Amino acid sequence: MKSDTNIKLPLAFIIYALIALVVAQVILFFNSDLLLAGQFRLPDIWMGAHFLLLGFAVMIAMGAMYQLVPVAFLTPIWSQKFGFLQFILTAAGVTLFAVMLGFQPAKAIYGGILAIIGIILFIIQMVNTIRKQQTKNMMTYFVLGAITSFFLTIIAGFLLAWNISYGGIVSHSSILYSHMVLGVAGWFTLLIFGFSYKLVPMFSLSHGFSMKWAKSAFLTYVIGLVFLIGSFWFGFVYLETLGWILLFLGFGFFVLDIKEILAKRIKKKLDKPFTFSLLAIANGLAIHFFALVIHLIGAENPIIWSWLIFLYVMGWIIFSIMGYLYKIVPFLWWTHKYSEKIGKEKVPTLKEMIDEKLSVVLFVFLIISVIGLVIGGLIQVGLMVFIFQGLLALTSLVYAASIIRVLFV
Amino acid sequence: MSLERKVGAALFEVIDPELGINIMDLGLVYGIGVDYEDNVEIKMTLTTPGCPMHDSIMNGVKYRVGQLEGVGNVHVDLVWDPAWNPGKMSDKAKEMLGFG
Ligand code: HEM
Numbered sequence: 001m002k003s004d005t006n007i008k009l010p011l012a013f014i015i016y017a018l019i020a021l022v023v024a025q026v027i028l029f030f031n032s033d034l035l036l037a038g039q040f041r042l043p044d045i046w047m048g049a050h051f052l053l054l055g056f057a058v059m060i061a062m063g064a065m066y067q068l069v070p071v072a073f074l075t076p077i078w079s080q081k082f083g084f085l086q087f088i089l090t091a092a093g094v095t096l097f098a099v100m101l102g103f104q105p106a107k108a109i110y111g112g113i114l115a116i117i118g119i120i121l122f123i124i125q126m127v128n129t130i131r132k133q134q135t136k137n138m139m140t141y142f143v144l145g146a147i148t149s150f151f152l153t154i155i156a157g158f159l160l161a162w163n164i165s166y167g168g169i170v171s172h173s174s175i176l177y178s179h180m181v182l183g184v185a186g187w188f189t190l191l192i193f194g195f196s197y198k199l200v201p202m203f204s205l206s207h208g209f210s211m212k213w214a215k216s217a218f219l220t221y222v223i224g225l226v227f228l229i230g231s232f233w234f235g236f237v238y239l240e241t242l243g244w245i246l247l248f249l250g251f252g253f254f255v256l257d258i259k260e261i262l263a264k265r266i267k268k269k270l271d272k273p274f275t276f277s278l279l280a281i282a283n284g285l286a287i288h289f290f291a292l293v294i295h296l297i298g299a300e301n302p303i304i305w306s307w308l309i310f311l312y313v314m315g316w317i318i319f320s321i322m323g324y325l326y327k328i329v330p331f332l333w334w335t336h337k338y339s340e341k342i343g344k345e346k347v348p349t350l351k352e353m354i355d356e357k358l359s360v361v362l363f364v365f366l367i368i369s370v371i372g373l374v375i376g377g378l379i380q381v382g383l384m385v386f387i388f389q390g391l392l393a394l395t396s397l398v399y400a401a402s403i404i405r406v407l408f409v
Numbered sequence: 410m411s412l413e414r415k416v417g418a419a420l421f422e423v424i425d426p427e428l429g430i431n432i433m434d435l436g437l438v439y440g441i442g443v444d445y446e447d448n449v450e451i452k453m454t455l456t457t458p459g460c461p462m463h464d465s466i467m468n469g470v471k472y473r474v475g476q477l478e479g480v481g482n483v484h485v486d487l488v489w490d491p492a493w494n495p496g497k498m499s500d501k502a503k504e505m506l507g508f509g
Contacts, residue, residue, distance in 0.1 A: 202457060205428065205506070207494060266495045267428070268507030334426055335465065342423065342469030344476075349429035 007336040009083045011407075013063025014329060016091050018400035020055025024048050025393035027102070029386075035377060036385045038303030047102030053183065053313065054094045054115065060321050061191060062090070062122055064328055069129055072139060072198045078128035086125060090118025097161075105164050112161040116154050123147055138214040142194025145222055149186025153179055177232040180309065185247065186225050188317045189284070193217065193254050196281070200258055203274045203327060204265035212260075213253040221250030244292040251288045255281060272356050276363045277323030284316035307377045314370050322366070322399065326354055329406050353409045358402055365395040412443045416451070416474050423469045425456075430505055432466065436497025439488065448481035449474055454493045 027048035028035060034042055040049070066083060070076050077083060093114030100108040126147055130140060156179035163169045197211060228243030230236075258281060270278075291308060299305075330353040338347040369392035376384025410418075420441075421433045432438055432453070440452040451470060467485050474483045495508060 202427075205456060266498075266506055266508050338426070339465035340468070342426070342465050342472075344469075344472055347424070347426065349424065349426050351429060 006080055007332050009080060009087065010063040010067040010328075010332055012084075012087050012091075013059045013066070014325070014332075015404070016087075017056045017059035017063065018403055020051045020059065020094075022393070022397050022400050024051035024056060025389070025396040027051060029389045029393040032386045032389045033382065035373075035389065036380065036382045038306045038377065040306050040309075043102050043105050046105070047098050050094070050098040050101055052318070055098060057188065057313075057317055057321060058119075059090070059094070060325065061188070062087075064195075064324070065126060067328065067332060068195060068198070069126065069143075072195070073130060073133045075129055075132040075134075078125050078132070082121065082125055086118055086121040089114060089121065093118045107165065109158075109161040109165045112158060116158055119150070119154050123151055138211065138218065139194045139197050141218055142190050142197070145218065146187050146191035146194065149182045149190060149225070153183040153187055156182060171233070174232045178229045181225065181229055181232075184309070184312055184317065189251075190218075190221065192317070192320050193221070196254075196258065199324065199327075200261050200278075201265075203267075204262055204270060205267040206261045206265040209257075209261045209264045211257055213257045217250050217253035217257065219250075220246050220253060224248075224250055241295065244288075244295050248285075248288040248292050251285050255285050271327070271351060272360050272363070273323045273326030273354070275323075276359075277320050280316050280319035280323060283311075283319060287312050287316055303377065307374050310377075311370070311374055319366065323363075325403055326359055329403050330354055333406055333409070348409065353406050355402060355405070358398075362395055362399050362402065365391060366399075369395060412447060412449070412477075412479065413441050415477055416441050416443070416449055416480075419473050419477055420451075420470065423466065423473050425466060428456075428506070430502050432470070434499040434502040434505075436499065436502070437493060439491075444481075446481050447479055449483045450486060451484070452486045452488055454488055454491075456493055 025048075027044065031044045031048065034040075034045055039045070066077060093111060093116070096111030097108055097115045098111070100111045126143075130143065133140060156175050159169055159175050160172070160179060163172050163175075169175070197214060200206070201209065224243050224246030226243075227239050227246060231240035231243055258278075262278075287308065290311075294304060294308065327350070330350045334348075334350055334353065341347050369388045372384055372388030373392065376382075376388060417433065417438075420438055421431050423432050424430065425432060425435060425437075428435070435456070437455060438451060438453045440450075442450040442452075444450070451474065453467075453470065455466065467487060470485050471483045474480060495503075498506075498508075
């Protein structure tokens with residue numbers, strides 16, 4: 001099945017996203033003093049965080065879904081034209097929203113509304129596409145769970161932005177915590193789970209695996225989300241404990257399946273960027289475990305939680321995406337440029353389209369900067385935060401360039 | 410060389426772009442048939458259903474075989490039964506993947 005998606009659509013998302021990644025890291029670099037203070041709820045950090053999460057991670061997820069949903073679900077995209085409109089509105093909205101969060105938070109709601117319209121169009125597009133799928137499988141449920149969380153995230157985001165502009169909505173902090181959990185854990189984690197069930201076997205050439213934990217992983221994780229979010233509203237501490245336990249267990253079930261898929265793989269020597277995405281899964285499991293432990297020992301220090309969220313976003317979500325992009329972009333470009341030439345002339349393999357050696361160097365720098373940042377932040381050494389955020393910004397720049405370079409192969 | 414053999418040899422030049430190994434060594438080709446008019450029928454499979462490279466590989470097969478002298482129509486019959494499994498790979502492919 002050839003994915004009929006016009007390559008310009010996913011590429012537009014990906015190129016915008018790579019620019020947003022660099023912008024986000026540079027903004028965070030210029031505000032490393034605020035990072036040091038563990039003060040993440042300030043305009044400049046809001047701006048950096050939303051360039052990173054909405055501008056980079058969400059835009060990549062959208063671009064990748066335009067490409068992957070048709071092949072994985074065997075249904076064409078509902079409407080391509082609508083897709084381009086959706087791209088323009090979302091890109092404009094996200095940019096406006098993030099910039100205004102930084103400079104004029106009281107007016108950010110206007111950019112926010114535009115971003116929300118773009119995102120809702122995306123959700124309509126995906127729901128209409130998935131509805132056409134003949135037989136639903138576990139992946140469908142992960143993706144639907146992710147999309148539902150995404151929708152709730154932006155509704156919560158709207159209320160937060162409204163409050164910053166006009167005030168008047170009580171329980172701001174409950175909304176904020178729900179927004180963060182739904183956004184990073186509901187939307188991104190469920191989405192990465194779902195797509196990993198397709199991508200990990202494909203990139204490791206695995207055969208005869210069972211996926212026997214997928215259903216438990218899904219249900220446990222979703223119930224964990226519900227409990228954790230419920231605890232923000234009802235204040236029962238057991239609900240929160242139970243929530244963290246279930247989230248950790250749900251993640252663990254997913255890891256069991258991935259372990260089986262890898263054990264049954266035929267390709268023994270995995271590509272380096274893909275290995276990096278697998279490392280992100282290990283990070284994700286460890287971070288869920290830390291969160292549970294930090295909750296159980298009753299640590300209330302907001303600095304610890306701020307850095308844990310940072311680790312969650314970088315070590316699990318952003319690292320996963322960065323590894324997969326080294327596969328997704330060459331695949332897109334290969335299909336566009338070489339699929340007609342296979343059998344006619346020598347065409348490169350996907351691996352030959354990237355500089356794998358450079359990718360390893362970049363991944364090592366990414367790991368070093370994230371570890372350095374977290375340690376610097378926790379032991380409160382300003383110079384460390386400054387240096388490692390600088391390294392992260394620089395590495396992101398070279399990373400973005402190395403992905404865009406594929407388009408010139 | 411018979412036309413079947415020529416077709417088989419040509420298919421060694423069609424490479425799976427994800428794995429970098431040709432489709433013959435991967436064991437994706439189940440059979441090559443030639444009728445009295447030299448029309449060629451190739452029965453083959455792919456490693457995974459829903460593989461995004463499907464069309465590219467099948468078109469590659471058609472094109473490469475169509476280039477051989479004396480070949481009539483080329484038809485590729487994509488089958489999923491029997492399913493591909495790693496045992497169908499040649500030793501060379503296994504070695505390239507570090508398997509076995
Ligand atoms: C998947 C998408 C999103 C994710 C993962 C996400 C994640 C986050 C995170 C982690 C924070 C805390 C960051 C900090 O305090 O610096 C935050 C805060 C915030 N988000 Fe989002 N967000 C998303 C989309 C949105 C959207 C679409 C809007 C608005 C239309 C929005 C509005 C806000 C606002 C106003 C805050 C600041 C609230 C406060 O600190 O009082 N977010 N978001």
